[in-house]
Amino acid sequence: MIHSFLTEQRLDVTSLLSSVGASDRGGIASFVGLVRDHHAGRQVKRLEYSAYAPMAEAECAAIVAEAETRWPVRVALSHRIGTLEVGEAAVAIAVAAPHRGEAFEACRFVIEELKRRVPIWKREWYADGSSDWVNPVAPHAATATEQVEVGSAGGRHG
Amino acid sequence: MIHSFLTEQRLDVTSLLSSVGASDRGGIASFVGLVRDHHAGRQVKRLEYSAYAPMAEAECAAIVAEAETRWPVRVALSHRIGTLEVGEAAVAIAVAAPHRGEAFEACRFVIEELKRRVPIWKREWYADGSSDWVNPVAPHAATATEQVEVGSAGGRHG
Amino acid sequence: MTASVETVTVKVLLFASYADWIGRETVEISLPAPATVADLVRQLRDELPQASRLPTRPLTAVNAVHATADSPLREGDEVALLPPLAGG
Amino acid sequence: MTASVETVTVKVLLFASYADWIGRETVEISLPAPATVADLVRQLRDELPQASRLPTRPLTAVNAVHATADSPLREGDEVALLPPLAGG
DSSP: OOOOSEESSOOOHHHHHHHHOBTTBOEEEEEEEEOOSEETTEEEEEEEEEEOHHHHHHHHHHHHHHHHHHSSOEEEEEEEOEEEETTOEEEEEEEEESSHHHHHHHHHHHHHHHHHHSOEEEEEEETTSOEEEOOSSOTTSGGGOOOOOOOSTTGGGO | OOOOSEESSOOOHHHHHHHHOBTTBOEEEEEEEEOOSEETTEEEEEEEEEEOHHHHHHHHHHHHHHHHHHSSOEEEEEEEOEEEETTOEEEEEEEEESSHHHHHHHHHHHHHHHHHHSOEEEEEEETTSOEEEOOSSOTTSGGGOOOOOOOSTTGGGO | OOOOOOEEEEEEEEOHHHHHHHTOSEEEEEEESSEEHHHHHHHHHHHOGGGGGSOSSOEEEETTEEEOTTOEEOTTOEEEEEOOOOOO | OOOOOOEEEEEEEEOHHHHHHHTOSEEEEEEESSEEHHHHHHHHHHHOGGGGGSOSSOEEEETTEEEOTTOEEOTTOEEEEEOOOOOO
């Protein structure tokens, strides 16, 4: 089975942690992003994540490879797509390293790069039945924002 | 039941994560420290953690309170004592926050403070049947080290 | 008989809000060669009236790799216009 | 009859390697008043021969709170000598 970073299944954080743990890596830093019940002052009922899947998979693989090159770490990453309820995990990252500093740094790197480079979008459904695409850069003016180019992705961090 | 930070039971990371997650806190950073199979070039078979329990509980409570004062976070912390096998979790920390930066910072703070302030010791048992108390500051010269005082614990971070 | 102009035909992929605005997920478009991502976006905004809501310099990818405005386009390329990323 | 000297009696708690070296987990010790943590450590190292392996300025706690060498001692205090911490 080819590893996939995107999944429609509920994320299993325990499995993710065990997948990177090893007897020579003493620290595991992890990050889990949950669906919040509000955004920009509106009450969120559920979320719908979609992706440009082939590119998202490739970017996730590249980010993991970059982290594992830059630090002596083992990285596991999973992002959910489809419909999510409030409180469910949208993303989970686990990073095991011989020393905790490296685990924290690499974990932070992976979530920041994911947000910067991986083509995933989310639509929020509100209590009043309306919905909107989320622009994390400018939550109140999503459509008017001039996008900053990602450019040569990863180059900054090579 | 009074909450205890020290436990002789296996750590349940999933419960720890759920205990801090909430619909208004979107990010959970966590750290899990595992028993490694080697230390200072020797093969470790198992570990024995002991504590000055009343002080360790009080210091853990103080660290959690400090983190929750300094950042808008909810912190869960558990440290195992007694005999641990290689690969088992010795410490687990989960920190939920509205934003991931705060979750990472507070999680890092908690593990660093725990190592600096909480009176817990570990004895390593090696493959050859011998054992030794671990001094993380100077693993090769444990007994000769002049200790630096912790002094007014927490003051540095107030 | 007019002089033949060499063209580049690419497939444009639209996602999320952009797909909603334009009402479709793919568009095939032919551009005078040589062409860049910027040329493609300009022509799209001119040809499809609904496309005027697109930013003048959206995030883009060519063949599933992040691109810039001056990235060159070749025949058969898949060019994705990426709304503000919202993963994580 | 000698002049009476006021003393402070405290309970010393030993842990981990320190307990191993000294062969016990608690020691009761009386010091001339006023006394500090530093005075206690000095007297311990003098009175118990095995205690000479203790650092001259070990980590200490008084009544379960981190202390320093000049922390004052009162009658009945519990003074813990803490080997290098190794939690986490």
